[in-house]
Amino acid sequence: LGAELAGNTVLLGDLAGAEAAVYSWQADAATPEISLMGRGDASAAIAIEARGIGKEHFDIVRARLATLQTGINGTFSKARTRSLALQADLTRLLFVALGLLALSVSLLVLLQWRWVLKPLRRIRDAAGAVSGGALDETVPAVGPPELAALGADVERMRARMVAEIRFAQDAYSELHRAHLLSERAETLRQLNAQLETVNAVVLKNSLDLEAGNAQLVAANLELEQFSYSVSHDLRAPLRAIVGFTRILTDEHSGSLDSEALRYLGIVCDGARRMDALINDLLAFSRVTRSNLERVDVPIGELVDSVWPEVNASSPTRYTLTVLAAGVVRADPVLLRQVLANLLANAVKFSAGRDPATIMVECGPDPEGTGQTLITVRDNGVGFDPKYADRMFEVFQRLHRTDEFEGTGIGLSIVKRIVERHGGRVGATATLDEGAAFSFTLGPLSVADDSLRPAMDLTGNPTTGDATPESRPSDRPDGIEMVGILAGFGAVGPTRSGSGQ
Amino acid sequence: VTGGGLLIVEDDPADLELALHAFARSNMTNPIDVVRDGAEALEYLFATGRYENRGSQPVPRVVLLDLKLPFVGGVEVLAEMKSDPRTRNIPVVVLTSSREDSDLIRCYDLGVNSYIVKPVDIDQFLRTIAEIGVYWMVLNERRA
Numbered sequence: 001l002g003a004e005l006a007g008n009t010v011l012l013g014d015l016a017g018a019e020a021a022v023y024s025w026q027a028d029a030a031t032p033e034i035s036l037m038g039r040g041d042a043s044a045a046i047a048i049e050a051r052g053i054g055k056e057h058f059d060i061v062r063a064r065l066a067t068l069q070t071g072i073n074g075t076f077s078k079a080r081t082r083s084l085a086l087q088a089d090l091t092r093l094l095f096v097a098l099g100l101l102a103l104s105v106s107l108l109v110l111l112q113w114r115w116v117l118k119p120l121r122r123i124r125d126a127a128g129a130v131s132g133g134a135l136d137e138t139v140p141a142v143g144p145p146e147l148a149a150l151g152a153d154v155e156r157m158r159a160r161m162v163a164e165i166r167f168a169q170d171a172y173s174e175l176h177r178a179h180l181l182s183e184r185a186e187t188l189r190q191l192n193a194q195l196e197t198v199n200a201v202v203l204k205n206s207l208d209l210e211a212g213n214a215q216l217v218a219a220n221l222e223l224e225q226f227s228y229s230v231s232h233d234l235r236a237p238l239r240a241i242v243g244f245t246r247i248l249t250d251e252h253s254g255s256l257d258s259e260a261l262r263y264l265g266i267v268c269d270g271a272r273r274m275d276a277l278i279n280d281l282l283a284f285s286r287v288t289r290s291n292l293e294r295v296d297v298p299i300g301e302l303v304d305s306v307w308p309e310v311n312a313s314s315p316t317r318y319t320l321t322v323l324a325a326g327v328v329r330a331d332p333v334l335l336r337q338v339l340a341n342l343l344a345n346a347v348k349f350s351a352g353r354d355p356a357t358i359m360v361e362c363g364p365d366p367e368g369t370g371q372t373l374i375t376v377r378d379n380g381v382g383f384d385p386k387y388a389d390r391m392f393e394v395f396q397r398l399h400r401t402d403e404f405e406g407t408g409i410g411l412s413i414v415k416r417i418v419e420r421h422g423g424r425v426g427a428t429a430t431l432d433e434g435a436a437f438s439f440t441l442g443p444l445s446v447a448d449d450s451l452r453p454a455m456d457l458t459g460n461p462t463t464g465d466a467t468p469e470s471r472p473s474d475r476p477d478g479i480e481m482v483g484i485l486a487g488f489g490a491v492g493p494t495r496s497g498s499g500q
Numbered sequence: 501v502t503g504g505g506l507l508i509v510e511d512d513p514a515d516l517e518l519a520l521h522a523f524a525r526s527n528m529t530n531p532i533d534v535v536r537d538g539a540e541a542l543e544y545l546f547a548t549g550r551y552e553n554r555g556s557q558p559v560p561r562v563v564l565l566d567l568k569l570p571f572v573g574g575v576e577v578l579a580e581m582k583s584d585p586r587t588r589n590i591p592v593v594v595l596t597s598s599r600e601d602s603d604l605i606r607c608y609d610l611g612v613n614s615y616i617v618k619p620v621d622i623d624q625f626l627r628t629i630a631e632i633g634v635y636w637m638v639l640n641e642r643r644a
Contacts, residue, residue: 224602233568235597239618239625240514246622247521282599 018064029054119143241271280409300325310344323361341410342376350380375438382429505531507560509541522629538572562636567596582611
């Protein structure tokens with residue numbers, strides 16, 4: 001117990017007191033009584049007892065033990081109370097420590113989030129963005145030094161990667177451009193090859209064309225030489241035939257009988273027809289070769305100027321009416337020949353009619369080609385319409401020579417001229433009632449007077465025989481308007497000349 | 501071969517005879533020389549070859565020149581004549597069957613004095629020949 005109570009001097013004192021009391025009891029009472037009893041001297045022992053020494057000593061022990069007990073109890077109680085208080089304190093301390101722990105953990109988490117996770121997330125986000133393709137996304141060097149170093153390292157890596165990618169991209173685009181260039185070069189080369197092929201073809205074509213042209217020129221030259229020969233060589237023998245026949249009849253008629261003279265006449269006539277044929281052939285060939293020079297030609301005036309020439313040698317009295325004369329664009333020389341040929345035909349084939357009427361009509365092509373249709377109509381002998389298509393063939397004649405003279409070339413010349421102007425020819429006829437030959441030319445000029453009201457200007461046809469020289473006085477100076485002609489679309493002023 | 505008269509350059513015997521006939525009928529008395537092709541015409545005019553001995557005989561008053569001639573053509577004869585001072589002033593009348601524009605133009609470019617197309621009609625032909633004779637041999641004054 002003394003060891004237990006070490007340090008507590010009060011209780012040790014109490015203990016020592018109790019022990020001293022015990023020793024006193026033992027020494028004064030117990031030990032003598034035990035030793036007396038041991039020697040069998042019970043009476044001596046009882047005597048001791050009887051004097052009350054033991055009891056007295058023992059009461060002191062008891063009192064001292066009670067004091068010790070009380071002291072121990074008090075100490076125990078105090079200690080218990082202190083222990084309880086300490087326990088409560090400890091519990092409190094525990095809670096405080098726990099609270100502090102929680103707080104510091106929270107703080108740590110917060111700090112970790114604030115200082116580590118957040119920068120880490122930024123770094124991660126940036127890295128994610130970079131890996132997602134946003135290569136220009138800078139990775140921030142934020143957070144604690146280690147993180148910042150990590151961020152900086154990642155950023156360096158990114159920058160290097162970007163540089164590498166840029167380089168690769170540049171190289172790729174360079175390569176791509178080179179590829180494109182080479183592709184383009186290839187395309188160019190192919191195009192060039194094609195061009196060369198085309199060029200070769202063009203060259204060949206142009207050579208062909210040149211050759212064709214040369215052939216054409218040669219052919220033209222040949223034709224020219226041919227017509228030269230025709231005009232020169234074929235005419236010389238003709239002149240000899242006609243010349244010496246004439247000398248025979250003029251200077252040697254005395255030695256020839258009438259039959260011989262008649263034969264000479266036939267020879268002469270044949271030679272003349274031959275001459276006419278040659279002349280017409282030459283005209284035909286000239287029409288083919290001559291250049292077209294288109295000017296505005298007033299149809300009415302042209303007819304007026306041609307008319308005296310074509311009816312000069314005919315004894316018949318003709319009434320010429322020009323309907324709706326306008327202005328056309330054509331070669332004046334060639335158009336004059338067309339009208340001369342058609343009018344000469346009309347004069348020839350209506351000779352002997354009374355009245356012999358010839359009409360020149362001029363107006364828009366009813367077939368809607370936009371061209372001008374010019375028709376020369378007569379009331380002569382006409383022809384069988386089934387031969388209409390053949391009228392325009394060279395040397396084609398639909399009448400016997402002894403009925404009507406002619407070489408059969410006049411209408412071919414008309415056709416050739418009209419076709420060179422881009423027009424077409426046509427013929428209609430009723431046997432014994434008349435014929436109409438028409439052709440188209442370019443559209444009537446704007447300055448055309450065909451928009452004026454239709455009227456018929458009739459000249460004063462002279463009667464009786466008139467010599468060609470008298471015809472100029474027969475020009476329609478006494479023009480009179482006799483009325484409006486119906487049945488002819490877009491008709492204009494008409495003019496009527498007359499002749500014999 | 502006299503010179504000083506009319507030189508006819510004509511290869512067609514019929515045309516030649518008709519022309520001579522026409523001159524005869526028109527009572528033209530001037531001397532007429534005849535050559536039958538262009539080469540002969542040049543020899544005559546420049547007194548060479550067959551006409552070497554012609555010397556400085558008087559040159560013809562007028563040359564009637566056909567265009568279509570053997571050896572040397574009429575146009576060439578005309579060109580030679582008009583480019584040589586000795587013959588430049590001799591009047592040249594082209595008398596031809598050709599009515600071709602190209603001939604006309606060439607002859608006038610070379611300086612032809614007249615260009616006449618031989619009429620086929622014999623009356624016209626005879627009249628034309630006679631008129632040529634009168635005009636060039638009588639009416640026309642030569643250069644002194």
